[in-house]
Amino acid sequence: MGVEAIDQHTPQLGPEGIGLAAMPTALALVECASPAALRECGSRLLRDSLGLAWVECLFVEGSGRWLGRDHGEGRLDCDDFRHPYAHAIRRGAPLTLGVAEARTRLDHPDFQAQVAALPGGLRLQIRPLRALDGQREWLGALALAADDEAVERLADDAGFAAFEALLCRLWARLARSQGERQRSAALRESLAKLNDGARRQKLAERLAEALLGDSxxxxxxxxxxxxxxxxxxxxxxxxxxxxxxxxxxxxxxxxxxxxxxxxxxxxxxxxxxxxxxxxxxxxxxxxxxxxxxxxxxxxxxxxxxxxxxxxxxxxxxxxxxxxxxxxxxxxxxxxxxxxxxxxxxxxxxxxxxxxxxxxxxxxxxxxxxxxxxxxxxxxxPLGERREDIATLAQAFVADFCTREGRDEVGITPAALRQLRQRDYPGNVRELKNLVDYACAMSPPGADLDAAALPAEASETREPAAEAPLAAPSVAVDDLRQALRDFEAELIRQRLRYFDGNRALAAESLGVPKRTLAHKCRLLEVDAP
CATH class of the missing domain: 3.40.50.300 (P-loop containing nucleotide triphosphate hydrolases)
Known part of the structure; x- marks a missing residue:
């Protein structure tokens, strides 16, 4: 920001003011690149030119509730009247009081720590600072400590008023510029994360060809x-x-x-x-x-x-x-x-x-x-992602057919069901070996069936045909799955009773044959 960017209506500093040469002061303030640097520069100029015992510039944080400090710990609540800044901001006018009086009447620990080293005979002046534009938002507060004469002289000093006005204008513009830069940086970062996330998602989708499973x-x-x-x-x-x-x-x-x-x-x-x-x-x-x-x-x-x-x-x-x-x-x-x-x-x-x-x-x-x-x-382990067994098994069947030069075949629902029921201490490698063995035992062109699986994998867990349907377990924690299992078991029993005749089984259940066929595919139920 150059000197020409200063609003033409900003009061000009003169030699009769607080003793600061107008152009060097303006240049020192204008060359500040951030609100923090501006506050430090302004405090130093006032302290050096007037010989003040203490000068500090506090800023209102983004929420508007807190006053922060560029140096030192702690922040001050704008609604906490145990310190003078709250009084000055709420009044919208400077507040002057003695250091000794402030120590007696105001007991905020952070404020007391600020003025602990000041002589008790000095006067404090807290000046609230606002932007001099249409928005008029609070910027912060300027705190001064000096003797009585110096504090009284500031009230009618045109040069000091011009300095304060220039400080507020530059502060507001730098704050808005910094806010815009931060918003732009945040937007760029968000877009970069979004693009990076989309890129990683595409790579993960490509990786699904090698690392199978949708779990x-x-x-x-x-x-x-x-x-x-x-x-x-x-x-x-x-x-x-x-x-x-x-x-x-x-x-x-x-x-x-x-x-x-x-x-x-x-x-x-x-x-x-x-x-x-x-x-x-x-x-x-x-x-x-x-x-x-x-x-x-x-x-x-x-x-x-x-x-x-x-x-x-x-x-x-x-x-x-x-x-x-x-x-x-x-x-x-x-x-x-x-x-x-x-x-x-x-x-x-x-x-x-x-x-x-x-x-x-x-x-x-x-x-x-x-x-x-x-x-x-x-x-x-495979036991923690059993929903991937069907995808893996079908891929292993296709791989076997390619390696052995066979026509592509599928895998029956009964075989998939028994593969899901098996424990896998050998995990995916064990599943692949089972599928390779079953493919080798199946006739060319025939889908892999449960009968082709090794004996320990093909032992059925279904009850005998004459056994009654088991009562629902009190430990059911997935109602939908329990209903699916109950329905599948009922259909299996009717198919066994009618020797696999789906027409008779459907009639006994009171549903069309097409509906029963659809449920058999959905529930992976095979005719005996």
Whole structure:
């Protein structure tokens, strides 16, 4: 804001005023870039020119209820008449009183702390400040302390009045300008978050092709994977065996800035301890018996990309220390080599081991655990997302048909029902193995049926045909599902009674055959 921006009606400072040269004063105030800087500059100019014992400029906060201070703690309630600022603002006029009188009559602790160091013989003057435009909003208050003569002289000083008017005009304009900038910044930030959220949502939808499932747990996991991929932090994947840690690691690499680089993976539990160090760090020629030529390890091969260490909980302690150095410095030394090498890689580690327990047992380094866990991710077991079993099973059937060159087939409702009922200690991997076995046992072109599933998965939990319908359980906590289960069981019993004849079963239930067929599809009920 330049000097020409000052309103032409602002009173001009003159040499007969408070002793401030007009142009230097105006320039000092106009060059202030913020209301806080303006308040500090104005207080300093008044204090230096008049030799006042104390000058402080307080501001009204956005709510209009509180007076804040640029220096010092505490804020003052504009409706609390235990301090003089409330009196001056409510009156809309300056308030003058002695310091000794203020200490006796006004007991606000923050105000008393402000004036504690002032001599009792001085006079206080509190001047409320308002914007000099059409809005006339309160800006704050100017507090002065001086002897009686100096305070009385201010009342008729035209230069002081001009200074105060200039201070208020500049303050109001800077406050409005700052508010507009803050609103613009907030708007830009909101738009950026909105665009960023939309971008992440699109990436998560693409990720659904690799990490299947519409359950809340999988949606949350996909969102976390996208977040992890945007960083270069080490990721620690924890979850039961068969939950898909390898798939998640590959997804993190695929959606990261290192996607064009290599993805190297190793299972630390599958390689003997004597060979694991060589696999990771590589070796020089002649490093050990049989090392006829130099070999680059996985750390070197992963340079510029991602290294996935599966089952890191089984890594020997000696190798853990060497891996920690790679993570902290990016440097490593192959076996038998004399020189160190550098590797720029992103590490993703996975384990089903309870690492905290292994730390207590001194089988895993605590410093490595905290370095690996910069971005921890927990993979949900299949038992916590049973609603995804149908989607996964259908995808595994399609994958089997593609691998074996068979025509595409489906999966019957009875088979899906029995797959949902099964416990899965092996999680998604176990489900895939079950589906592959059942597909292999099914005739080509035939849908996968419950009869093709292994015996422990095909044991039905339905009551015998002659058994009466079970009474509703008092522990029902989902009425809709309970009604669906009861209706499905009734239909199954009627179909068994009529040897699968849907026409007779529908007639006995008093519904059209088409309605019964629709309910059978909806409730996944098959004819016996």
């Amino acid at each position: 809340a747990a999988m949606q949350r996991l996909r969102s976390q994977v996208i977040r992890a991929a945007e960083t270069n932090l080490a990721v620690l994947l924890q979850g039961q065996t068969g939950t898909g840690k390898d798939c998640v690691a590959r997804a993190i690499h695929r959606f990261s800035a290192r996607a064009e680089g290599p993805f190297m993976a190793i299972n630390c539990a599958a390689i003997p301890e004597a060979l694991l160090e060589s696999e990771l760090f590589g070796h020089a020629k002649g490093a050990f018996s049989g090392a006829d030529q130099a070999r680059e390890g996985l750390i070197g091969q992963a340079d510029g990309g991602t290294l996935f260490l599966d089952e890191i909980g089984d890594m020997p302690l000696a190798l853990q220390a060497k891996l920690l150095r790679v993570l902290e410095s990016g440097r490593y030394r192959p076996l038998g080599a004399s020189d160190e090498r550098c590797a720029d890689l992103r590490l993703v580690a996975a384990t089903h081991q309870p690492l905290r327990e292994r730390i207590r047992d001194q089988r895993f380094r605590a410093d490595l655990y905290y370095r690996l866990g910069q971005f921890p991710l927990s993979l949900p």
